[in-house]
Amino acid sequence: MHRRDALVEELRAAGSLSARELASRLGVSKRTVVRDVAKLREAGVPILLDPGGYTFARVEMVKRAIDRALLGRRVLLIEYGDGKGTVTSRKVEPSICLGGRGGHWYLVAWCRLREDVRVFRLDRILSAVVTAERFPEPGRARLATLARDHAGIPARTS
Template sequence: MKRRDALLKELKTAGCLSARELASRLGVSRSTVVRDVAKLREAGVPIRLDQGGYALAGPETVKRAIDEALRGRHVLRLEYAGSKGVPTVRDVEPSICLGGRGGHWYLVAWCRLRNDVRVFRLDRISRAEVTGERFPEPGRDRLAELAEAVGG
């Protein structure tokens, strides 16, 4: 387990590392890194594979994905746990990311699962992935729904 702890420490420090880079830093083979990452994921550690390598999924990763989706009007795939803690995967069309009450950040988006505007608390998003799909500029009706969702 100490090797897996060291792997996590490397990811926390460096951010994103390839299997080859991790293997070199830990003094093990690339296949050992791949196995260790799989075991950590099975244990519930939020490690994701990006183009640059492995990274810990977390609040900063989620915020970066949201920012990218907002800038490019890309659909965002979220793994989201609602107030009851049940995780769902949702494709959303992000419109506004804003601060809210009690120090929490929120994302206002059109939720394709619910076919309605929804407000997502960022600390309940365990994973956010920008898809290659772009969504059109929202129409007047959708803009009115979005404004209503944020109290406008």
């Protein structure tokens, strides 16, 4: 594994690490870590420096939570700010789709608040917490119903 890939993996696993901690884990100097982080940022990797050390941008942390929820079929508790700035707390079942388009990442999920499928822009998700609650695997009938009910209808964002 390339050293910069290893650096990214360390940050993904730990959430936040200082340059000294990264240097120790990777067996390199602190100066090398600073240089590698600069190169990664130039390449578009969303690494930030906060008081706790290096960390990923909020969108990256949200994606990590969504990935964990998808893998474990867990309900997500999100704080979502709509286009007007209104923030709502919602429980969502992220069983449908996570993808990017037009420079943004989106989560298509069942929203329990709206009792319908909704499209959430990841940069508007202020926080995402994976809960212990599992949601059922959507059966073929449910997926067919969702597809039929939403075919040809522009995606609604919440």
